[in-house]
Amino acid sequence: MNMNINNSKVATILLGGILVAIASISFLNEKSKNSHAHRNICVEGFVEKEVVADTADWTLCFEHIGTDQQAIEQKNAEEKVAVNKLLIDQGISQEEIEMYNYVREDYSRRNDNNSPVKYRVGYYVRVKTDKLNVVTNLKNNISKLLGGNYGLVKNSLKVSCSNQESINRELARLAAENAMERAKDLTKFLNVKLKKIVSIEAPNFWSQSSIPEADDMIINGVGLTAKALAPNQAEDNASEALTKQKMHASIKMKIAIK
Numbered sequence: 149m150n151m152n153i154n155n156s157k158v159a160t161i162l163l164g165g166i167l168v169a170i171a172s173i174s175f176l177n178e179k180s181k182n183s184h185a186h187r188n189i190c191v192e193g194f195v196e197k198e199v200v201a202d203t204a205d206w207t208l209c210f211e212h213i214g215t216d217q218q219a220i221e222q223k224n225a226e227e228k229v230a231v232n233k234l235l236i237d238q239g240i241s242q243e244e245i246e247m248y249n250y251v252r253e254d255y256s257r258r259n260d261n262n263s264p265v266k267y268r269v270g271y272y273v274r275v276k277t278d279k280l281n282v283v284t285n286l287k288n289n290i291s292k293l294l295g296g297n298y299g300l301v302k303n304s305l306k307v308s309c310s311n312q313e314s315i316n317r318e319l320a321r322l323a324a325e326n327a328m329e330r331a332k333d334l335t336k337f338l339n340v341k342l343k344k345i346v347s348i349e350a351p352n353f354w355s356q357s358s359i360p361e362a363d364d365m366i367i368n369g370v371g372l373t374a375k376a377l378a379p380n381q382a383e384d385n386a387s388e389a390l391t392k393q394k395m396h397a398s399i400k401m402k403i404a405i406k
Contacts, residue, residue, distance in 0.1 A: 193327025201307035209302035211270030220269040319397035320351040343404040351399040
């Protein structure tokens with residue numbers, strides 16, 4: 149009787165051990181499968197392309213300060229006629245010119261409550277055109293061309309490509325192709341195969357001047373300081389630097405491997 153009981157216990161223990169072993173093997177196999185299914189590599193593609201800008205957005209600001217707001221506004225009105233005429237004479241059409249006025253109290257020049265209030269009275273001139281050579285030349289020489297005291301306080305030029313969206317799409321495609329090439333090279337090294345793309349980050353775009361020396365001349369991408377170059381050299385390079393730029397794009401991918 150005791151022998152039958154002992155045999156039964158042994159059988160139960162063995163059966164339990166077998167079940168545990170089967171469960172453990174099943175768990176390890178499942179874990180191995182999941183681990184294998186989630187193996188990924190991360191790659192980054194990069195591309196560079198020179199583009200030529202074809203659209204100019206030129207902003208000028210003229211300002212005078214004084215206590216007689218009406219007199220300053222009259223002076224500005226006369227100046228605006230002269231500035232508008234100069235731009236048209238240089239080849240800019242009237243449809244490409246915008247002008248608008250502003251008046252601000254000049255708090256920085258008010259010493260005490262008894263002193264008369266002074267005003268900053270000015271006007272903006274904005275030119276949007278595809279005549280980049282004309283605008284660049286005007287920007288570099290506007291003070292000389294106008295002469296006199298016009299109170300010029302801002303002279304900035306931004307250039308862009310009218311087909312920038314299509315350029316970005318092309319750069320994104322080329323950067324993605326470069327990322328896939330890098331992924332293929334990496335899989336050869338690791339002796340694995342690509343399975344599928346898991347995720348793609350939004351491409352990153354940026355630009356820089358094609359002329360290294362022009363980098364010191366650029367403020368916010370456009371304003372010229374010409375610190376590093378002689379005046380004539382700065383003006384010559386400024387035109388080319390503003391129209392020709394190197395566009396860069398990068399894109400990151402996570403790709404599953406098997």
